[in-house]
Amino acid sequence: MIPGPAPATPGERDGAIIRVTDLAKTYPGGVRAVSGITFDVRPGEIFGFLGPNGAGKTTTILMLITLLRPTSGRAVVAGHDIITEPDRVRLRIGYVSQDIAVDETLTGRENLYLQGRLYHLDRETIAARTREVLEMVDLTERADARVSTYSGGMRKRLDIAEGLIHRPEVLFLDEPTLGLDIQTRHRIWEYIRRLRSDEGITVFLTTHYMEEADQLCDRIGIIDHGRLVALGTPDELKASIGGDLLVIEVAGQSSTAPEDRAASGLVRLLESVEGVTRVSPTENGRWLLVVRSGEQTAPRVLAALGGAGLEVRSLAMKKPSLDDVFLHYTGRELREAGGGQDFLRHRLSLRRARM
């Protein structure tokens, strides 16, 4: 069940700038990276794919930018079919990979020049466009320095600028802030927002950072094990959980203890409290309750537990975050599904090895 706006009617689908239907990819060897996903992206929106590493995000992007052939299904990007008209798709999209793929030997300006030439722009257009995109990512002053002297954040900004040189209709950003520090990450978010407001570009991005999806994206698709498990605006997704969250810790009733009669008794007791709609264990031995109204239900939960002679060690009330949404739909917490740090370290050591 996909929450959020009702499944697109044919009329809505016609207006979409990316239209994906039952797209699937099985790699040779049988790994099913993406198993039949369907969604639309509307013109001018920032659309995010949120999921852990290995969920199928990059595979989906590689198919949409025509670098990987789908096993089945189809997709139309900026009006052209990715399988039958890959060249037309490529002309209309920009792609910024998670590797910071800028040429260190060239200057920033030379990188942009090469990129412009590969998109068949003439010298004058490239010069004019270079000025614009450099301005946009605040790199004008360092444009003529070699990229090997740039910081990580500057390289990422140059990479994004390269993706914009030919005025794409859709910009694909694969993990745009992977491994960048907090300030740089916020700056990159600013640039992405500006792209949408100043140039009207549609942005499709992937991320495994909760805050990134929450603060930057108009709509989010949650992807796990190659399946799209939820789709909607951050608020819709949070509302789809069905209320507020209470986290309680009960003495002698750890949720991670082997299941016994006392624990199942506790679950029954909690479920019988008015306003509690769902009880589930958390990874650290506490209990997570989905409740209709946190303010009114919390006292009732405390009263019920007190009446049964149980001691409540702690109680926390919170509004659902995308973390909770992810847990709700996948049964796992996103941060436990693996981070990108090892990959980044590997890449940085590679770069050093080359120099």
Added chain:
Amino acid sequence: MTGRTFLQDTWWIAWRELKHFVAEKVRVFMILVQPFIWLVLMGNLFEKMATIPGFPARSYLDYMAPGVVTMVTLFGGIFGGLSIVWDRRLGFLNKLLAAPISRAAVVSGKMLAIAIQTAVQAGVIFVIALAMGVTFKSGPLGALAVILLAALLSLVFAGMSLSLSAVLRTHEALMAVMNFLTMPLMFTSNAMMPLEFMPKWLGTLAKVNPLSYAINPMRTLFITGWRPAELFEGLLILSLVAVAFGLVATRLFRRAVA
């Protein structure tokens, strides 16, 4: 994809490689110094060879000069596949492939860059050799023919190297295979030793080694003068082999990135 945009795409891929080539000052310096060292070292080391009856040149240095040209060509070409392996690792290859250019242009661009670099190197060696008093019998036009032969030969090895890089994919495996290939290619040709001085089986191998098709006409241009039939045979065979390897590389590469 029209022919014109294919040529343009090829050029811009090559442009980037050439930028790398000139950016490394130490490398440019070594390219100038290395052939000089080889000529001096080998020329002196094997000096006495020229006194053996039947040796086809006045001095070993005369004999060796075209050998150094082909040696430099071999090394320049055969390590050409490395750049694509690096591009793959650093994610730059995906950037190239996401652009609206043909896959073949990525291969042909890398090959073109190597041919240009080799032509420059061959020119440098030629000038150094002349300065060291090496005989050259076929004039300025002959010099151009030598450079053309070197450029074509480098395309052969670049195509070979790019084909291997599409299959092997890692830099370590590629280096191992390249290192394995260079010496046999060198010694199963007559780059350093006349065919007549080799055991018969080695001489037979030398006849199918593409190196020989560059070095024989080159040596004739140096030592004897013009022998058009041999030159055209060399140019034709090298062109065919270079195109064949280029096509193989493109095909393997297309499959590798599918």
